[in-house]
Amino acid sequence: MTSPADDRSLPLRDRKRLRTRRTLAETALRLFTAHGFDAVTLDRLVDEVEVSKSTFFRAFPAKEAVAVEAETELWRAYLDQLRGRDLSGNVLDALHTRLTGAVEALDPGWDERYRATRRLVLTAPALLAYVDHHRTGVEDEAAAHLADRLGLDADDLRPRVLARITTTCWSVAARAWVRDDGRGGRAALLNALADAHRSVPASLALTAGR
Structure with missing residues (x-):
């Protein structure tokens, strides 16, 4: 089972977008599990992944969604x-x-x-x-x-x-x-x-x- 982010049939831009989405989700789950959902701000999450808030909101509609x-x-x-x-x-x-x-x-x-x-x-x-x-x-x-x-x-x-x-x-x-x-x-x-x-x-x- 191949992740869509690793599917070489997709254009490079789409693979990068999917990898960013996956990284945000995996990082969010790790931080929320360790510290609690309410305790981890969106600012902390995007800083951890080194992306902007606008990049986050292109991937997810809300903090709840990434969790x-x-x-x-x-x-x-x-x-x-x-x-x-x-x-x-x-x-x-x-x-x-x-x-x-x-x-x-x-x-x-x-x-x-x-x-x-x-x-x-x-x-x-x-x-x-x-x-x-x-x-x-x-x-x-x-x-x-x-x-x-x-x-x-x-x-x-x-x-x-x-x-x-x-x-x-x-x-x-x-x-x-x-x-x-x-x-x-x-x-x-x-x-x-x-x-x-x-x-x-x-x-x-x-x-x-x-």
């Missing part, structure tokens, strides 16, 4: 997978397949960055709110894509429900994987995701007696 780049990488890859292939068969299964493909395509260092990001998010309410807002945007994009591909009205609730179920399955699987400090590697994460996906039909069939 959760590993999260953003995942959902960007998921949406790319979703847009890049035709839908067929059961739609919830298709969404699971796209999310699995996105995880498999991430570079080898992503696992550690994601776990560190999730631990960091738990220490800063601003980051938790930012991640929640970002995932809602991902769900909206996925639902809109599904509605378009399936010829449904934009206000049809079914694509929205399916998009939310997919991200919820991810949350259940990833939370346990991070709690276990990534034991079993990415294969364990994908197995947990598959288990969460398989549990959906059985969960919906649960009934409670009097």
